[in-house]
Amino acid sequence: QVRLVESGGGLVQAGSSLRLSCAASGRTFSTYAMGWFRQAPGKEREFVAGISWSGGSTHYADPVKGRFTISRDNAKNTVYLQMNSLKPEDTAVYYCARAMVTTYSVYESSYGYWGRGTQVTVSS
Numbered sequence: 001q002v003r004l005v006e007s008g009g010g011l012v013q014a015g016s017s018l019r020l021s022c023a024a025s026g027r028t029f030s031t032y033a034m035g036w037f038r039q040a041p042g043k044e045r046e047f048v049a050g051i052s053w054s055g056g057s058t059h060y061a062d063p064v065k066g067r068f069t070i071s072r073d074n075a076k077n078t079v080y081l082q083m084n085s086l087k088p089e090d091t092a093v094y095y096c097a098r099a100m101v102t103t104y105s106v107y108e109s110s111y112g113y114w115g116r117g118t119q120v121t122v123s124s
Contacts, residue, residue: 009120012121020080020096033101035099036070045108067086094118100112
């Protein structure tokens with residue numbers, strides 16, 4: 001069984017930085033791609049960033065390119081999302097997810113396991 005637990009969210013001012021972490025249980029973490037998604041109030045959940053099983057390939061949604069960085073530490077079964085230059089429109093619940101494939105995907109259907117999310121609120 002795979003369990004994902006996000007942490008690191010909070011309330012920050014615009015322009016600040018946060019680093020989200022997602023700790024995964026299970027011995028298959030390093031085999032699969034991981035992703036971060038977010039859901040703002042009244043909106044559908046959307047892809048934010050993805051990383052391949054090895055960490056060698058990453059992909060970002062256009063709104064976060066150049067500001068967010070996804071990384072992983074397979075020895076620690078953890079994936080991270082470094083968020084810089086935060087904007088009020090980044091306010092959302094952020095979810096990490098484990099894919100069922102080795103390469104990143106922007107599609108929710110490619111992910112079989114999800115965390116419960118962590119709230120990020122950016123004030124103007």
